[in-house]
Structures are given as C-alpha cells and as structure tokens.
Amino acid sequence: MNLADRLHTAADRLGGRAVLTLDEAELTYGALEELSARLAGLLRCRGIGPGDRVAIMLPNVPEFGVVYYGVLRLGAVVVPLDPLLRRREISAYLGDCGARLLIAWHAFAETAEAGSAGTKADCFFVVPDEFRRLLRGVAAEREISSMAADATAVIHYTSGTTGRPKGIELTHANLGGNAATVARMHALGVDDVVLGALPLYHTFGQTCSLNATVHAGARLTLLRRFEAGRALEVIRRDGVTVFQGVPTMFIALLDHPGASDMSMLRVCASGGAALPLDVLRAYEARFGCEIIEGYGLSETSPVAATNRGGRHRRPGSIGWPIRDVEMKVVDEDGRELPAGAIGEIVVRGPNVMKGYWNDPEATAEAVHDGWFHTGDLGRVDEDGYFFLVDRRRDVIIRGGYTVYPREVEEVLYEHPAVRQAAVIGVPHAELGEEIEAVVALRAPVTREELREFVRERVAAYKYPRRVSFVDELPMSPTGKILKRALARPATGGRSG
Structure with a gap:
C-alpha cells in the first residue's frame, strides 16, 4: 500500500474537481496527481529513492500537497518541518533523520540554507510559478511504489515540550487507516469543503484535513495562518462545511466582533488540547453548530478517540475509542483501573506509531506490549466515555x-x-x-x-x-x- 494511492484513485474518479484551493489559486485532483507524479520524477533524477528522507518546510499552500504526495509516491519518507523553525532547529532535525533533501518555501530560503549547511541535505526552493514551469519539463513517475503496510511514510518531530524532540515514525497503514476513519466519522463526501486552518506540517492537519479530504474526494480550502476575521471570510466565501480546529481557534472566533451565525457548518471538530467546557457552550450558543471533541497524539496518527455527534455526544468528554482502537486507564504498574478512577490513558491499535526514529530506548519506554503510554491522566465513566484530566507532568x-x-x-x-x-x-x-x-x-x-x-x-x-x-x-x-x-x-x- 501507499498513501499516494488514495490520490491516484480520487483523481481517476474526480479529475476535474478542485481538491486544494488558496484564495484564487486552485488545484484539481487531476492536476495534483499529475504534478505530484512529476515531482516524484524530479526526485528520482536527483537520486532520491525508497526509504530516503525528504524534509519539507512549506506553509499551507497547494504546493504542500504536490510535494507531500510526490515524495510518498516514490516510496521516500516525508519529514515535515515547521516553516518558522530557526537554523539550529533545522540543522538538528535534518541531521537526526539523515535527510537527503530539504524542500522549502522560497520565503524561508535563507534560514533553510543556513540550517542545512553541514548536513547531508541539499536544498530545493519552491517559487510558485517557477515551480510549476519546472515540473512541466520533467517526465512523470507514473508508477506508485508499492510499500509494505508497516513501511515508514512520515517522520514527525515532537514539539519538544517534554525534553529533546523525538522523530515519530508513522507508517502508510497508520496514516491511511486514520484518515479513512476520520472521513467516515465525519461523513465526508464530494460536496464537502474543509477549512484548512490547521498547519499541514503537523499530524492533525495532515491526517484530518489533507489525507481525509483526499480520501473522501472533498475539497480543502487553505489558510496560510489562522486569523479569526480571515477564517470567517473564507468560511462564508467558500461554503465551508467542516471546520477542524484547536481550542484557541474557537476562542478567537468567540472574541471576534464580526462573528455571527455559522449553522452552515456541518461539522466542528476540536482536538490538539482540552477544550474548556465553557468555551464549547458559548460557541454552540452563539454559532448554532455543535463541537465534537476528540483526542489523540502525533504518536497515534493522531486520532485515538472522539465523541460522535447528536445524542452520542457527551460534552466535556473526549468520547470513546475509534474503530479498531483500544483505550484504558491504568495505574503506575500498568493495571487497569475501575470506572471513575484517575490514571494514565494508554492506547493500542493500528494507529499507534512504529516507534521513535533511531531511539529504541524511548520507544521501549513509551510502548509496552503494544500499549502506547500517553502521559495523559484521565478517567472513564460507566458508559465507556473517557475524560481527559491533565498531563501527568503538569x-x-x-x-x-x-x-x-x-x-x-x-x-x-x-x-x-x-x-x-x-x-x-x-x-x-x-x-x-x-x-x-x-x-x-x-x-x-x-x-x-x-x-x-x-x-x-x-x-x-x-x-x-x-x-x-x-x-x-x-x-x-x-x-x-x-x-x-x-x-x-x-x-x-x-x-x-
């Protein structure tokens, strides 16, 4: 299997429909398939092959999709980096994963070049019009590399909030399965427009926005960065039906004086951090759209649990595990605790990472008998709904x-x-x-x-x-x- 197969399948069915838009810029499914195939051809000409790491440092622009699926198509590994990283951070990540190439947005060229100096990575810069002209002159790589389900597709680096950043290896099966689950749970279809406000270099935006949208044949309308007024404008202009965000986005919308009824939104989903219950109630009262809160980590691809809509929702909880995923609350010795008791949330299933890149000790510390120890404290009620209490370290x-x-x-x-x-x-x-x-x-x-x-x-x-x-x-x-x-x-x- 290969994540890029999802794009190929969608392009066969929906070639002329838009998949990625940013204001006036648009990529159809057919164009994204063609350009990513040509990007794969360009990479092969540069000696990149299956298993090679290619770092990408791009903002929320349509070119992100071209590069992302082009790297995967070749069987190489995507290493997404925050475009705002500094030279020292870039150098550390490139050195740790042994990247062969860094593909960066032209506006960050100076920092990217300085960060790659002294590493094995060459630099390639994306300048929008020039990028497409270049690709038009490259022979497309028509064949999509066949990958084992457990082959690494993406290495996500942690934010470093708990110490030295670690590279999280997510497989084609991890990411493909999680994207399909998100698309199914949100009932995404070809008429849906998803707001691309989450950064695509992060696993939340990558799985729940980009990959789930492509899986469902929907459209992703991008925001370079989230700003409440701009988000409201795009939601109304483009007829957005699905808004996935983090709590700070919902708070910013509540604070915006121009915000009013947004009942045109079919799905509002919150993740990334705990959503204050008072914020949820105020948002729903003001905008007429219920928020479905979920839970996960980069190590779980990222979705592990979520509420379901309507009568199955329990405000204040993170719902229950997604299909094929198990969750439980355990004590310090790993014993499962009864309903109501507070302990560590652990997760097991096809969404759990392959491991930490080149760090078997950290992997062994985090994963025991297939159970990933999240470091989050929670409880579960008699009905099986999980509640997030806090981070253990906090x-x-x-x-x-x-x-x-x-x-x-x-x-x-x-x-x-x-x-x-x-x-x-x-x-x-x-x-x-x-x-x-x-x-x-x-x-x-x-x-x-x-x-x-x-x-x-x-x-x-x-x-x-x-x-x-x-x-x-x-x-x-x-x-x-x-x-x-x-x-x-x-x-x-x-x-x-």
Missing part, C-alpha cells in the same frame, strides 16, 4: 494535596473577563509548590476578584494564590499553550 502537588490544573482552568474560563488561562505550579519553600494562574483578559478584572471567583468554586487548597496577567499566553504553532514558557511569569506580567 499535575501540582501543593502541601501534599494533588491539584489538576485543568480543573482550575475550567473555572477560570467561566469568568466572563478571562480569554485564556493556564494554571501552573511554582516552587514554594514550605508547600513544595504553590498554584499560580496566568491569564489573558478580554475585560478588566483584578487579581483579587479572580482569586475569589475560583475560591468560591473549588476546594480551599486548589484556588490560585498567585495571579499574573499577560497580553497573550505563549502558544505552540499548533495552538497549544506552552506552560514550560511560563516559568515564574509573575515577574514579567502586568498588573490587572
């Missing part, structure tokens, strides 16, 4: 009491003045850790008012004694709040 121990930051964050989001919130533990000489809330506001409020608001709603040991105000919380490129960047934030925050 749990605060205050004076011997366990505090789950997400619980306190949920309360903070209930306050109408709070736009973003993160709760962290800071060192304390007597208690071990003290609780601090770092908050971005949408309206004026004092520290004392927020402290009192939370204190009235949680146990005495849980409310934040310290409150810091910032203009914006630090975010990863995929919309996750970076708590590691909040070390002692009170020294740099402004007063309320």
